[in-house]
Structures are given as C-alpha cells and as structure tokens.
Amino acid sequence: MEAIEVPVLIVGGGGCGLSASVFCSDHGIAHLLVERHAGTSTIPKAHYHNQRTMEIFRQHGLDREVTEQAAPVETFGKVRWLTSLGGDRPLDARLIQELDGFGGGVSHERYAAAGPILPARLPQIRLEPILRRHAEQHNPGRILFGHELVAFSDEGDHVTAEVRDVETGEATRVMAQYVIAADGGRTVGPALGVRMHGLPEMRRITTVYFSADLSEWWREGAHMTHFLNPYKADLFSNLFEMGPTWGRECEEWVMHFHLTAGDPARLDEQSIVPRIREVLGLPSLDVTLHGVTSWTVQGLLADRYRKGRVLFAGDAAHRQPPTVGLGLNTGIQDVHNLVWKLAAVVTGRAPDRLLDTYETERRPVGEHNIDWAVSAASHNQAILGAIGLGPRTPPDRREQMFAKYFDPSPIGVAGRARAAEMFATARGGYQAHDVEIGYAYEEGAVVPDGGPPPPRVPLRDVHHPTTRPGHLLPHAWLEREGRRLSTHDLTGTAGFAMLTGPAGTPWCEAAAQVAEKLSIPITTARIGENAEFADVDGRWEAFRQITDEGAVLVRPDNHVAWRSTSGSEDPAGVLADAVARVLHHIR
Incomplete structure (x- = not known):
C-alpha cells in the first residue's frame, strides 16, 4: 500500500473543501484533498456569494474568474412575488410585490461603500470548476477526485487514514498532522461521534434544474421570483436564473417546489414538466429537464467543531435553510478562519492550542446564522399568511383573496400599501448586510x-x-x-x-x-x-x-x-x- 505524509488532509471536494485547498496552498501548507465523486457538483445550488465571500475570493485571486462568469449585483438586486409569468386569466401574470435585496437597489450604496467588491451570483456547478482548477494548479497531483476515505484513526500526534480509488480499488495510506472534514457530515463526524443538534426536518423541497426560453415573459433583475398561484396553493415555488447568460436571455433555471409529504411530484419526474408549465402559466413551454433532486431543509449545528486533530467545516459543522444564502458562504468563511491558524501551527509559529480558537470563533457564527435563516424563513411564510396569500389560505377563498388584493378600489390600494409595509420587514432576510459582514469574534x-x-x-x-x-x-x-x-x-x-x-x-x-x-x-x-x-x-x-x-x-x-x-x-x-x-x- 502506497503511503503519503502531508501536514493536512482535506476530506471533501465541494465548494468548502476546494476553497480550503486554495487557501492552504496560498499559505504554503502542503496538503492532500480527497473527494469520493468523480467530478464537481452537477446541481446548481449555492448560487449567491455574499460580499464577505467575494472579499475572500479577491484576497486569494479567485475573484476575476468568478466575476467573469457570475451575474453582477445590478442584474439580481430584486426579490419578486408573482402569480405567474404568463396566462390569460384575470389574476395571471400579476406582480404581487417586489423588494430590493442582496446589494441591489436601495442597499447598493451601502454595500459599495462597505467593501472593495460586491456580491455575485454563480451556481455551484460553475463555481466549483474554478476552485478545482486553482486547487490543482497550486497543488498538482494532490487533488484526488474519485477517491474516498474508508478508514481513519487519530493517533494523538497525527491522523492515519486509508483512502481508496473508487474506480480501481487501490488503497493509499495517508498520515497527516490534521484533517479538515468538509465532507458534508457524511463520514468523519459520525465516525467520531460528533452530533448535529437542532431541526432535522423543517420541510421537504424538490429542486428542478431545467432549460427553457423564457425571454418573452421574464422580468429581469430578480435574485429570486416567488410564485403564488391564485387558484392552487400547492404550486407555491421559487424560480432562479442559473446562467450562463444572465437576464432575459438566460438559458438555465432552477425551480424549488415546496411540497407536502407524500406528494408524488416530489419523486415523479414525469409530472415535473407539466407542473413547471402550470406554475409559470405557460402550457406550451418547451422544457429540457436536467435533473430533479429532493432534499430536506434543516437547521442543525455540530456539538463541536474540533475533535482531536480533526476540524469540521461547512455542512459538516452547520446546516441551515437556504434563506439569506448563508450556507456555502459560512463554510468558505469557516476555512478562511481556520487555514491561517493551521499555517501558523504546522510551521511552528504557534502552538496547537491556537486551533481551539477555530471552534471558539466560528461555532457562535454558525449558530447565529442557522437561527437567522430559520427565523427569516418563518417570517416569509408569516407575511404571506397575514395578507391571505399563503398556501394555508382556504381553497374556497383563495381566488377571492387574490382578487381582493388586486382590487383597484381605495380599499384595495390600502390593502396593498399595508402589505408593502409587511413585505418590507423581509429585508432581514434579503438585505441582511450586517449578518453577511458584521459577524465578530x-x-x-x-x-x-x-x-x-x-x-x-x-x-x-x-x-x-x-x-x-x-x-x-x-x-x-x-x-x-x-x-x-x-x-x-x-x-x-x-x-x-x-x-x-x-x-x-x-x-x-x-x-x-x-x-x-x-x-x-x-x-x-x-x-x-x-x-x-x-x-x-x-x-x-x-x-x-x-x-x-x-x-x-x-x-x-x-x-x-x-x-x-x-x-x-x-x-x-x-x-x-x-x-x-x-x-x-x-x-
């Protein structure tokens, strides 16, 4: 069995693990990264990179390639609520409300003053290849996709691990001073008895990745578009541009369906395309389906970020709802905090106990971000319920409530004005600038x-x-x-x-x-x-x-x-x- 000695072993080659590799190389830390999948993500998730993450990318020379492909904030500075994109019924294609967010509109000046770079949008399917390319260029031969961790033990003064080539079965023995577990919590944490506490199943979501030409109907400038159907509550969904062209000519999209337990559309791909057409109000839309995944929204925090010589980051340490876009951002910021400390320790400039400050500093941030995302998600639902447009509005009153909302009478105008003030309170989720860059140790x-x-x-x-x-x-x-x-x-x-x-x-x-x-x-x-x-x-x-x-x-x-x-x-x-x-x- 081949043997390798490195100061740091990184387990996981997603956005968090690949970022850790780039940071390690920039700090001069020799390391090995192993990822069980053969390639980077095929799911366009984690597409919002907040201002702090973009500053980190800028510090490490990643910003140019990211911004070349990403949507600039000017193209996604709105959050919208619509009834549909098309359709010829009285309540179709109606704008319910819109709000500035994520560094756009009223928040743009504040964001621009606060940092040397603005947020950007780039789905993980396009971000991870950039990170992988940089990781491989700076650490050639030591970024091993298609390799999985099959066993490991903390020997006190080092970690011994066995890594297996998924295709050939060939095993390699790795001895490392430290391990960064960026594996999503699948392997390392459970093996060490690290537990995740909180809300394990808040709701189920089905995510659909597809291509379609929406240029005739699309309203540009939105980070996300929420669809609230006046006629059927179970069509509640969110739509996001996924590029590679941004705006009206966008080719690829992601739609999240918030479905009830047991809904067959959560698993049945045959019913997904008709449902997309029904949500959008475009019954003849040509749709090319790329993938359908179902997942659970969670609010979980690891009971520790360090155990011995293993340090946990990203989803291995915290999992939060997608509200506020804190997931991958928090993970990248985890390893940014960790790697400079690892560099100080492995070079002998600092004692091992410096690494204890990683948990001391980052775990409270992870806990806060989970709580903030859970709160924002709950608040968004509460707004819709309060104005009678949420999924819990009784079916026999649903169309009536929507018609009342759009009524041109003075009563309707007053109702929309009250609703606008309620929607404005959602800025805690969509304009959470101080959450993004204001965290402190x-x-x-x-x-x-x-x-x-x-x-x-x-x-x-x-x-x-x-x-x-x-x-x-x-x-x-x-x-x-x-x-x-x-x-x-x-x-x-x-x-x-x-x-x-x-x-x-x-x-x-x-x-x-x-x-x-x-x-x-x-x-x-x-x-x-x-x-x-x-x-x-x-x-x-x-x-x-x-x-x-x-x-x-x-x-x-x-x-x-x-x-x-x-x-x-x-x-x-x-x-x-x-x-x-x-x-x-x-x-």
Whole structure:
C-alpha cells in the first residue's frame, strides 16, 4: 500500500473543501484533498456569494474568474412575488410585490461603500470548476477526485487514514498532522461521534434544474421570483436564473417546489414538466429537464467543531435553510478562519492550542446564522399568511383573496400599501448586510480592549464598521504612489498587518522588531496626511477609532486582532505581548 505524509488532509471536494485547498496552498501548507465523486457538483445550488465571500475570493485571486462568469449585483438586486409569468386569466401574470435585496437597489450604496467588491451570483456547478482548477494548479497531483476515505484513526500526534480509488480499488495510506472534514457530515463526524443538534426536518423541497426560453415573459433583475398561484396553493415555488447568460436571455433555471409529504411530484419526474408549465402559466413551454433532486431543509449545528486533530467545516459543522444564502458562504468563511491558524501551527509559529480558537470563533457564527435563516424563513411564510396569500389560505377563498388584493378600489390600494409595509420587514432576510459582514469574534485569537460593540439594527440591514478587536477590518480605499488599494489588501495571505495613524511610526518600528523576533510577517501602513498611504475619501479616518498615534493589528483573515487607541511608551513590548496572546503563546 502506497503511503503519503502531508501536514493536512482535506476530506471533501465541494465548494468548502476546494476553497480550503486554495487557501492552504496560498499559505504554503502542503496538503492532500480527497473527494469520493468523480467530478464537481452537477446541481446548481449555492448560487449567491455574499460580499464577505467575494472579499475572500479577491484576497486569494479567485475573484476575476468568478466575476467573469457570475451575474453582477445590478442584474439580481430584486426579490419578486408573482402569480405567474404568463396566462390569460384575470389574476395571471400579476406582480404581487417586489423588494430590493442582496446589494441591489436601495442597499447598493451601502454595500459599495462597505467593501472593495460586491456580491455575485454563480451556481455551484460553475463555481466549483474554478476552485478545482486553482486547487490543482497550486497543488498538482494532490487533488484526488474519485477517491474516498474508508478508514481513519487519530493517533494523538497525527491522523492515519486509508483512502481508496473508487474506480480501481487501490488503497493509499495517508498520515497527516490534521484533517479538515468538509465532507458534508457524511463520514468523519459520525465516525467520531460528533452530533448535529437542532431541526432535522423543517420541510421537504424538490429542486428542478431545467432549460427553457423564457425571454418573452421574464422580468429581469430578480435574485429570486416567488410564485403564488391564485387558484392552487400547492404550486407555491421559487424560480432562479442559473446562467450562463444572465437576464432575459438566460438559458438555465432552477425551480424549488415546496411540497407536502407524500406528494408524488416530489419523486415523479414525469409530472415535473407539466407542473413547471402550470406554475409559470405557460402550457406550451418547451422544457429540457436536467435533473430533479429532493432534499430536506434543516437547521442543525455540530456539538463541536474540533475533535482531536480533526476540524469540521461547512455542512459538516452547520446546516441551515437556504434563506439569506448563508450556507456555502459560512463554510468558505469557516476555512478562511481556520487555514491561517493551521499555517501558523504546522510551521511552528504557534502552538496547537491556537486551533481551539477555530471552534471558539466560528461555532457562535454558525449558530447565529442557522437561527437567522430559520427565523427569516418563518417570517416569509408569516407575511404571506397575514395578507391571505399563503398556501394555508382556504381553497374556497383563495381566488377571492387574490382578487381582493388586486382590487383597484381605495380599499384595495390600502390593502396593498399595508402589505408593502409587511413585505418590507423581509429585508432581514434579503438585505441582511450586517449578518453577511458584521459577524465578530468576542474571544479566541483576539485581544479584547473593553471597547463597546457597534450598534446593530434589529433586522441587520445596516452594518456599522468598527476596528474593535474581533470585527472585520473596515474597508477604506487608500493610495500609495499612484496605486489604489483597499485596507483589506494590506494583509495578503502571508501574515498580519499593522495600520496606524500618520504619527504611528513607533508602532511600525515595533512591528518590524516583533516580526523578526517571532518570524511572523507584519506589513505596516501609516495612513493619513503626510503618511505613505493616503486616505482617499476619509473613510479610514471616519472608522479607525484610534488617534494619529494609535495602531490596529489585523490578522491574515482581515479580522482585527488587537488595537491601541493611542501611542505607548513601550510599543515593542506591548505589541509583542499582543501577538503572543493572539497566537496563544500565552494562555
């Protein structure tokens, strides 16, 4: 049996595992990835990549290829509720309501100011090949699709695993210092006794992937379109563009059917195409079916993110409803948090206990995101029920309620106005900017300074930037010698960054000393008037929360590790202590 030794074994080659591989390569961590399937996903799921994920892709050089294929936010900044696309009945092809969302419309200016890149839409069937290509280019011969993990054991100081080639049956023995379990929770977690707690079956959904020419009827600009049929409640569904062309000429689509238990259409492909036509109100539509899958909506959290030398990420750690689009985004952000810590540990710059901060930091985020998605899903249903257009409206009153909603009389106008205000509360799911980029680590690889957290609006649609330790570094455009860059560009992937005010030279000198002493790269940047970096539009000064003599230490994942609001009599000593605490050299 062939034997391989690597610092890190990644189990799972989906979006989360492939991202972990790219990040490992960029951090210089030798690794092996195994994925039991022969290729990347054939299901166009997880298509929304929020602003934080796109920032991460930008940091790792993935953004150009993603944005080349993806729909820009200008093409998906609406959420719509329609009765159908076509049809000649009085209530067909009617717009019930629409709401701005996901960085479009009223939220666009806030998103554009908050980061160097905007959200994008690209289904997993097109994202994963990009990630795989980058992973293979940077780690040739060590990205093994068609290989499954068949056995493993944690030996205390390493993990021993057996990997089998699915096609040939040939087995390979792998010895790794650590394992990233990004396998969706299918293999590694259950074998180690890691349990998922929460809501195991919220509802069943059938997802249909198909091609059709909807150009004659399609209303452009929607991230998702909800269909509420005035005549039949069981036609409730959602439709999404899947590209590769975006807008009116889109070729491929995904429709989610929210079906009751036992509904034969959930499993019977023969009845799916007629149902698509009925939902859309297009009885003669030419439909090419690519795939039908049924799945369970869950709200589950692993009871731990680390067990010994195994660390869990993505669906192996958390599973949430698709509402708010947090699933794959949270998984990619998991491994972004984890990999820089693994790099510090496997190179000897930090002790193993630094990896405990992965669970300390990320599990609360996973729990919050599950709760937020579950709440948003429930709220969406509550809105429809409150205005009498939901699936629970009695069949004998359904058409009457829809007709009343569209009534041109003053009563109808008032009803629609009240409904619009209710729909606006759904921004907690569709404009959840502060959920997407406002998560923070209250403890872990951070040094709290006692500063108060920023205000948070109840529906999380407004984000307040802050340099408080544990939070994402505020984005601001800087300029140096004619080159424009973001504050997020200062860390790169190699190490930390020290951002100071224009009088922060002592901190910059201290950073050079600490970097040499601890063998940790620390980029320094004095920002402001007469400093080497110009604050282009004053955004850094507005959000830095330090004096001209102060400093902010930023981790490789662009979260603030420590800050000093002013100068110090012993900057080198203070900074060395802070870095030691961040890397857990000091308990």
